[in-house]
Amino acid sequence: EAGVVQSPRYKIIEKKQPVAFWCNPISGHNTLYWYLQNLGQGPELLIRYENEEAVDDSQLPKDRFSAERLKGVDSTLKIQPAELGDSAVYLCASSLEPINEQFFGPGTRLTVL
Amino acid sequence: KNQVEQSPQSLIILEGKNCTLQCNYTVSPFSNLRWYKQDTGRGPVSLTIMTFSENTKSNGRYTATLDADTKQSSLHITASQLSDSASYICVVTTRGGGNKLTFGTGTQLKVEL
Numbered sequence: 001e002a003g004v005v006q007s008p009r010y011k012i013i014e015k016k017q018p019v020a021f022w023c024n025p026i027s028g029h030n031t032l033y034w035y036l037q038n039l040g041q042g043p044e045l046l047i048r049y050e051n052e053e054a055v056d057d058s059q060l061p062k063d064r065f066s067a068e069r070l071k072g073v074d075s076t077l078k079i080q081p082a083e084l085g086d087s088a089v090y091l092c093a094s095s096l097e098p099i100n101e102q103f104f105g106p107g108t109r110l111t112v113l
Numbered sequence: 114k115n116q117v118e119q120s121p122q123s124l125i126i127l128e129g130k131n132c133t134l135q136c137n138y139t140v141s142p143f144s145n146l147r148w149y150k151q152d153t154g155r156g157p158v159s160l161t162i163m164t165f166s167e168n169t170k171s172n173g174r175y176t177a178t179l180d181a182d183t184k185q186s187s188l189h190i191t192a193s194q195l196s197d198s199a200s201y202i203c204v205v206t207t208r209g210g211g212n213k214l215t216f217g218t219g220t221q222l223k224v225e226l
Contacts, residue, residue, distance in 0.1 A: 042202050042216030098212045104156025
């Protein structure tokens, strides 16, 4: 069975440009998470979805970040415009239910120049 | 504030040697504690999970302990291998409220010949 799939794996953009990340969770997992991970740090939650509803987006910088999970399956995370400080790894994870183990994707490494 | 602190920040050991990583937490109310292994360029993968009533849990050469009274956990790696080189992240889940995860910053382990 395929795990959590993310694309692209790497992205290099100039500041002020938009960027989007895509995540396909494990089939049947109704909970999806987006995390930001800086070098040498643990992941930090940006947003959590239960099906298509964003149930926790308190840490999402809404002035430049947006996310959607249409039909409760795939999800996209967008940054517009990107800033230098957004350079990080963006991890997607999914779980069957919120109480279950989260399975992580490989992440998208974003570099903003 | 819920926090998870890990030590040491980094560690270098010779192949075949044992090592122990530490995790202290102030997360409340406590649900469970997981140790994750994160290889470079990959997402975290769960090694062990322990609930309040469990003191120890093993997964091959990995043995985790939990002292819920002192809010401390350790991860012991026996007979280390080069493939154990990774970041080991302690993650504590709160009970209820969407089961929020609090991540430690990780211990970067390097196993050398």
